[in-house]
Amino acid sequence: MPIELKFPDVGEGIAEGEVVRWLVAEGAAVKEDDPLVEVLTDKANVEIPSPVTGTVVTILAAPGQIVKVGEPLALIEPAAGQAAAAKHVAATPDRPSSVPRETIEPGRGSPSGKAPGASGGVLATPVVRKVAKDLGVDLGVVPGSGPGGRITEEDVRRAAGTKVPAGIPSKSTSEERVPFKGRRRMIARKMVAAKTRVPHALLVDEADVSRLLAERAKLRETGEREGVRITILPFIMMAVAGALRRHPALNASLDEDREEIVLKKKVDVGMAVDAGDGLVVPVVRNADAKSVIELAREIERLSAAAREGTLAPGDLAGGTFTISSVGSIGGLFTYPIINVPEAAILAAHKIVTRPVVRDGEVVPREMMYLSLSFDHRIVDGGAATRFLNEVVRRIEASAI
Known part of the structure; x- marks a missing residue:
């Protein structure tokens, strides 16, 4: 008797996910612990x-x-001699069982080399499969124009030589429609939740990073020997981590269900990474206990994994504060959205040489804007200002 493969509880409060692709087709023989489906x-x-x-x-x-x-993903017929195992799985269908996504070799689970779909070794929705069946089109020979090689209804009708009905976008039109799904849809849902549930407040200040840049220049030779690139971000992260220790209200979250403010004992700082297919926020653990070189190495590792799509779920969970470093892209300053349920997020902006007054004289200095968004339910303006003052002081003194 077939058993249900259900979407398990993967932890970190995750309640749902989006099916990205199947790594096997219907009828495929699988072994216990073989990866079957990728879920975002x-x-x-x-x-x-x-x-x-x-x-x-x-x-x-x-x-x-x-x-x-807890919802079913597939039905699996256990092999002979697997009755006991199947009975155990049926009794505990929602066991937390998942692994980080790895790079999938082309053709895995599909002898044709195509990414496997819901059946037949191709990527196509049930609606598209019905259209193909009605028109007598073999999906196995239809090239897919959708994301990841997915076959669309337009692809099927084109292969059948029939007219594409109104409502299906054509590549000959003056616009392109991109499915609102995957990471972009996940980001959108989280951003909407953050802005509708959390009363954001914004605080902006500037820091003189002239000394910090001089310190970075000194460390670059050490970084070359250690095989790590020294950027501005590890210095900012160290300043933020030290300030969080002195101002724990910013290193907190709000448990709305229990109506409790949760003050975190660890300083695990997330960093926003533009990963190409959307924003991800990997977390640097125990940031307050690391040197600049150690922070630089971890930042480099996590950034590379984010862009390659190989981050483990543990790399993305449990952050206590987030930094968004947008200076390399440009812009004067931004109003960052809080990475809920954290209490605040800091954005660091581009460095610009500007005239400032020092000891009664106008001199050129390397200046950078900092913008802090904070949850006004947890943090008052005074506490936020004192925290940002501490961050600025640490940056300017190069006390890192």
Whole structure:
């Protein structure tokens, strides 16, 4: 009797995910712990493994579908001798069982080399499959123009030589429609939740980073020997981490269900990374206990993993504060959105040589704006200002 493969509780308060792609097709023989499906959550991509050795009978959740924890993804027929294991899985269907997404070799689970879909070794939704069946089109020979090689209804009708009905976008029109899904949809939902639930307040200040830049120049030779690139971000992160120790109200979150402010004992600083397919926020653990070189090495590792799509769920979970460093891109300053449920986020901007007054004289200095968004339910303006003053002081004194 087939058992259900359900979307498990992967931890970190994740309640749902989006099916990205199937790594096997219907009818495929699988072994216990073989990865079956890739699911995108608001933390990371995870692969859901098979709970038993057997055969994938039916795929129930198509790519692009949102599934909640506990909902079925597929039916698996256990192999002979797997009855005991199947009984155990049926009794505990929601066991937390997932692994970080790894790079998938082309053609894995599909002899044709195409990314496998809901059945037949191709990526196509049930609606598209029905259209193909009605028109007598073999999906196995249809090139997909959708994301990840997915076959669209337009692809099927084009292959059948029939007219594309109104409502299906054509590549010959003056616009392009991109599916609002995947990481972009996850980001949008989180941003809307943050702005509608959290009363944001903004505080802006500036820091003289002239001494910091001189310190960075000194450390670059050490960084070259250590094999790590020294940027501005580890210096800012060290200043922020030290300030968080002195101002714990900013290193906190709000548990709305229990109506409690949670003051974090660890300083785990997230950093916003533009990963190409959307924003991700990997976390540097124990940032207050690391040197500039150690921070630079960890920042480099996490940034590379974010852009390659190989971050583990643990790299993205449990941050206590977030830094968004947008200076390399440009812009005067921004109003960053808080990475809920954290209490605040700091944005660091581009460095500009500006005239400032020092000891009664106008001199050129390297200046940088800092903008702090904070949750006014948790943090008052005075506490936020004292924290930002501390960050500025640490940056300007190069006390790092």
